[in-house]
Amino acid sequence: MRLVSLLAIGATLVGVGAANAATSGRCPARDFQAAAGRAIDDLDASQSFTGAVLVAIDGKPVLRRAVGEANREWHIANTADTRFRIGSATKTFTAVAVLRLVDEGKIALDHPVAKYVPNLPQAWAGVTIRMLLSHTSGVPDYVFAPTFRGREARLIQTPESLVALVREKPLVFAPGTGWRYSNTGYVLLGMVIEKVSERPYADYLREEFFKPLGMADTGYETEDAVMARRASGYMRTRDGWTAGPFMAPSAAYAAGALYSTVGDLLKWDQALYGDRLVSKAGRDLMFADYRNHYGLGWQVDETWGTRRLSHGGATPGFQASFQRYPDRRLTVAALSNSELGVAEKLATDLAGLCLGASVYPAEVALAPSALDAFAGDYRDAKGGPVKVVRQGARLVAYFGDQPAGTLYASGPTAFFMKVSDAQVSFRGEAGRTRTLVVHQHGKDYVFDRASGH
Numbered sequence: 001m002r003l004v005s006l007l008a009i010g011a012t013l014v015g016v017g018a019a020n021a022a023t024s025g026r027c028p029a030r031d032f033q034a035a036a037g038r039a040i041d042d043l044d045a046s047q048s049f050t051g052a053v054l055v056a057i058d059g060k061p062v063l064r065r066a067v068g069e070a071n072r073e074w075h076i077a078n079t080a081d082t083r084f085r086i087g088s089a090t091k092t093f094t095a096v097a098v099l100r101l102v103d104e105g106k107i108a109l110d111h112p113v114a115k116y117v118p119n120l121p122q123a124w125a126g127v128t129i130r131m132l133l134s135h136t137s138g139v140p141d142y143v144f145a146p147t148f149r150g151r152e153a154r155l156i157q158t159p160e161s162l163v164a165l166v167r168e169k170p171l172v173f174a175p176g177t178g179w180r181y182s183n184t185g186y187v188l189l190g191m192v193i194e195k196v197s198e199r200p201y202a203d204y205l206r207e208e209f210f211k212p213l214g215m216a217d218t219g220y221e222t223e224d225a226v227m228a229r230r231a232s233g234y235m236r237t238r239d240g241w242t243a244g245p246f247m248a249p250s251a252a253y254a255a256g257a258l259y260s261t262v263g264d265l266l267k268w269d270q271a272l273y274g275d276r277l278v279s280k281a282g283r284d285l286m287f288a289d290y291r292n293h294y295g296l297g298w299q300v301d302e303t304w305g306t307r308r309l310s311h312g313g314a315t316p317g318f319q320a321s322f323q324r325y326p327d328r329r330l331t332v333a334a335l336s337n338s339e340l341g342v343a344e345k346l347a348t349d350l351a352g353l354c355l356g357a358s359v360y361p362a363e364v365a366l367a368p369s370a371l372d373a374f375a376g377d378y379r380d381a382k383g384g385p386v387k388v389v390r391q392g393a394r395l396v397a398y399f400g401d402q403p404a405g406t407l408y409a410s411g412p413t414a415f416f417m418k419v420s421d422a423q424v425s426f427r428g429e430a431g432r433t434r435t436l437v438v439h440q441h442g443k444d445y446v447f448d449r450a451s452g453h
Helices: 003-007 032-045 087-103 129-134 159-164 183-197 201-210 262-271 280-286 343-355 368-372
Strands: 051-057 060-067 069-071 234-237 240-243 258-260 299-303 306-315 318-325 330-336 376-379 385-391 394-399 405-409 414-416 423-429 432-440 443-449
Touching: 032 060, 032 343, 051 262, 051 343, 060 262, 087 129, 087 183, 087 201, 087 258, 087 262, 087 280, 087 306, 087 318, 129 183, 159 183, 183 201, 258 262, 262 318, 262 330, 299 343, 306 343, 318 343, 330 343, 368 385, 376 432
Parallel strands: none
Antiparallel strands: 051 060, 051 330, 234 240, 299 306, 306 318, 318 330, 376 385, 376 443, 385 394, 394 405, 405 414, 414 423, 423 432, 432 443
């Protein structure tokens, strides 16, 4: 088991039950503000989340908040208007652009991509626009090319140079027969947009979407851009903060090179309710589940007992989560300038708190002596370490070299986390804990107490 998986993001499918429907301008849950404030405060106190969040009902914000620093070197605070890289949430914009061009009769979803992009490998002849949008093409993902992370990601790229990284590799599966996330597919879609619109991808988005919608804080980042209110990206380890590895925006292109703010993402959300961007027929196609809970540029699933349309994003130093619950007219955006992996979990939790769901178990207070009994060093069968220490009235756990994760007590030997969906329990004789068990994604990961503790 990779210890990093202990802090992976996963949304629990918990029904809201008989919660009242959202009414204009406020969440159904009467205690939302207090509950959301506590959730954000906890993550801020442990430095688990740094960024900006927004929750809106019927397009009206009910929560806008920012925590942490946009620039740690100069101690400049994040604000609700800070601009963040949004990574793969860019794919929602690429998909809408393609569907608009479909509405205009300039693209057909079931045409082969080779009709629009010349000189592609013969093996890709059966790959269609629809397959690229839904990640069912089988085209390999260039980000897994052996030299990409160490070299090409740091260099200015062209769409052609990104495709060249995988053009000689075999397809992952026959087109249309499987599902595998592929950034290469969205690079190809950006090339299609440029071909049929006769405009650069960045210009098309700016002229067709950003300017008409008043999204002045959203755009395509370039390597030489001087940008006001831009957050710097960071990574946090057990030893503290480090700068996020540099990645050239052109190395993400139409798969992930946009920046935005939580406020601009709300404008994007609201525009998607009508026909201003894409026809109803196009939206129905875009939000259908083609395979693996994915539509055309959108994750399509159910959370908190209601339909969710969303997309996350991760690029070095940044994470993003943009979530729409159209049947409840609920929008949540969480943008982070940290790689800790908390943005999607926080956005999902805030949606649940707004809708009145039971997001977190009830917390109980344990005596310091009871907590001290759990403190110590643990290891799994492969030697993977976990260190548990008491800090004040709570325990914190260090999984490998990851930063500390706070454990909140839900019972005498049971704990939960807010940075992930993991639950932790301790087993052993009274006062003599022998084993730590992490419960996550239906599996148990067992760590035995190291000798001498």
